[in-house]
Amino acid sequence: MTSLCVIQGDATDPQAAGPKIVAHVCNDLGGWGKGFVVAVSRRWPEPERAYRRWHRERADNDFGLGAVQFVEVRRDITVANMIGQHGMRTGSKGKPIRYEAVEQCLRTVAEEARARKASVHMPRIGCGLAGGTWARIGPIVDATLCRSGIPTTVYDLG
Template sequence: MLPIQFIDGDATTPEADDNKIIAHVCNDIGAWGAGFVRTLSDRWPEPEREFRRWYHDRATSGFRLGAVQLAWVETELWVANMVGQHGIRTRAGIRTEAGTEPADSGPPVRYEALREALHTLAEQVSRLDASVHMPRIGCGMAGGTWDRVEPLVAEALGTRGIRTFAYDRV
């Protein structure tokens, strides 16, 4: 099993010489504009454009919790939009497509959906012979904790020998 390598830096500038996939967590209501996605959008328009198209066509596109979409952004570089968050956190609670749930209903992150997405990502990474680069996914706007996310990453990627890097912005 390969351990996760931790790097002080920016996940949008991956430090590797192979094919690279930048993985991050998206919500299931089509919202884009806060957290790590802002950094992505500052660098490339493709991840947001593809996410919005995927969400818009959700009746037929396979968009759902646990799904993954790869958006090609540069030579040897893709962004993995992983749907692992139910709704978004607001001051009033958790906003979902159905309305607002109470804030005490738990964080938006859905660990089982994230597990599924990471296993799907692992298959895509293997096909591309790539390494994975990410912030501490699911722990920002999604409200998750790294002690719950790290084992999911290790299970899906590390056990398959996939080089994985987690970045802490300095």
């Protein structure tokens, strides 16, 4: 078991040696343009292009809640586009966050991190525009990543 590390900083600038996976939550509508994805796109254009193509071609792939797309942006950094929110706004079906989908995504990220011998880096996923709470997400991160021995860092902007 590995303990969760929480630091002030930018999750798009992961502070670790070796292979790294930067994980973040995306919606299932193909929308990209608010929240953490803006920082991702500012640093690397590839994850947005890959996500939009993944959504556009969804009839022929696994795009949907619980799916993860891994996009290599540098030899040592891969971005995990995780489909963990349904829609983009709170409505009659509640907040966009789907905790079960986030958990499924993080299990996939853990498998990929083990295969790559990578650490995982993220903002407080699902707690911004998706409407989730860290009280619910934190234990999912702990159960899927930390208890599996995956070094995991959460970044809070200073």
